[in-house]
Amino acid sequence: MDVHNLSDDEGYNSKSLGAKHVWHGRGENKDRQPLNGYPLVFQMHIKILGTRGEIRLAHPKHVRHSGVLIDKKLLFDLGEKAFLKWNPRSIFITHLHPDHAFFMASAEEITIDVPVFAPETSHRLTAMKVIAVPMQLGRYKITPIPVTHSIKVKALGFLIEKGDKRIFYTGDLISVRERYFETLGKLDAVITEASFLRKGGLVRKNEQGEIFGHAGVSDLVNLFSTFTSRIIFTHFGSCF
Helix, strand or coil: CECCCCCCCCCCCCCCCCECCCCCCCCCCCCCCCECCECCCCCCCEEEEECECCCCCCCCCCCCCCEEEECCCEEECECCHHHHHHCCCEEECCCCCCCCEHHHHCCCCCCCCCCEEECCCECCECCCEECCCCEEECCEEEEEEEEECCCCCCCEEEEEEECCEEEEECCCCCEECHHHHHHHCCCCEEEEEECECCCCCEEEECCCCCEEEECEHHHHHHHHCCCCCCEEEEEECCCC
């Protein structure tokens, strides 16, 4: 599935076959000269590789687990080994649950030849590096944003910036702490989960009062509509 386009480097707008939404916008690149008298355009091409949550296969359109590819270069979540065939330059994992990091449930030894960043390390992929502060990869700035989801593994969302375009990919979550709202600021889009359609989702609490689980779709609309008018849902639960 192509969600597409938050504009383009070469000074023209483009589309992909199968695109569900096409968003265009122009933004001046202060570091480079305009092309043919017009400001250069920045593009973010979003390809949703997998839309299935941690459920038994319930619908032929939701076969693969989480994975979002940006500009055919940066992969966010690695829910399926097959996603490696896209040859991403870097991989960012929101949290170490198998539907976001396939190797957590794999018995075979896994080797990945590109940098893999996650909230924490694991013996299942020894080359994985922890990301805790913003990093620059060429034109991209990736900022990790802690989210509330699990008490067993750490969880992050990722703010992805390229030029004047800003996308927040959440992974699974209940909420984002208010102290990160200013960092999020105005967003071109949020890509988030739809594990539970019902209001309140599925949120539990342990004996220490720590909450874990998933927000509902309506809860996430209420949360993220402050930051953007474009909310893309993926990681669908059995209700879909």
